[in-house]
Amino acid sequence: MLGHWAQTVLERCDQLAACSEVPGQITRTFLSAPMREVHRQVRGWMEHAGMQVRLDAVGNLIGTYPAAIPEAPKLLIGSHLDSVPDAGRYDGVLGVLLGIALVEALAGQRLRFALEVVGFSEEEGVRFGVPFLGSRAFAGNFEEKLLELTDIAGVSVAQAIRDFGLNPAEIAPSEGDYLGYLEFHIEQGPQLEAEGLPLGIVEAIVGQSRLEFEFTGQAAHAGTTPMHLRRDALAGAAQFVLDAERLARETPGLVATVGHMAVKPGAGNVIPGAVQLSLDLRHARDAVRLEALERLGHTARQIAHERGLGVAVAAKLEQPAVPMDAWMQSQLATAMQELGYPPYKLQSGAGHDAMILAQRMRSAMLFLRSPGGISHNPQEAVLPEDVAAALEVGLRFLECLERSLPG
Ligand code: GLV
Ligand code: MN
């Protein structure tokens, strides 16, 4: 029975994987054209499951399955529907579809709380460099200046929202009394596989800083400019990338990534005059991350000084580590133990919407094993039996919540 729903979830992940900005890969950024088709399909599944569906002003798709009684609180379940470039098919999407499958598996049974399943419009921070646009709006944490961010084509967040037929002036937090938020997500790392376990409870999500550096030098002729007279922005940027890698290798638990670089003017016979690069820095302890951030700022200035370059830094995200709610974790642990799954706990190195929701309500995450530990990659995978296990634990978790309510 749950195997059937698990199969349905996986088939739906395949169907949504076909909705992409780039033929032949999965690339779906904030409110891009293929998101309309994603919404059409997800809305259909939600409605078929007996949910009332709405789209909020930032493009979050929300389905509500009413409670047995009026004025009941809600449990929110969800994740995000956007993706990184050339993504896998489960990051985010799986958590939304598991929420819908849980409602379907209830087969019409009403609970003493409503279920709200949400597909957040943006979590990855790809199009505008700043993540969590969907969950920030939902949680009432959407600063107005976010609307002015622009993408690579110069389109602002406000314009992207209008282009999708929505009104940025209507962005408002979701109202109501929430028992909490539960996010199912693939682990995206190797720990559960190494332990031989299908599922794990997230204790905390590590903090992250995202920045953009720009090194500026002098664009000049590659054939005529002697080496000692060059101000090569890319050579400085390359030195910075290696220094960041070295610092992270030397600092236990620190991860540093330069995942994007734009070289201008970008021709083989022109010395690079300017380079923009991203830096993503994460650690479970905020103090370690912040110290590394300061050191890398100093490193960038030092490199620029030695090479006669300019350097500018823009902070895109400063997100402290977030513990998951202890009570929600205990309910998940009870559900797992009752079903014979060890309630293994782990930290998340990836960022998640649950980090943002935790500012508004009790939040928890259940991780599913990631075969090969691979994610942000088209080879991302999940095992059908682990999806069935997540559904089983999810249903038992709902029972645990029912038991915990007074009366
Ligand atoms: C989200 O996937 C992240 O970058 O952590
Ligand atoms: Mn991701």
Ligand code: MN
């Ligand atoms: Mn994700």
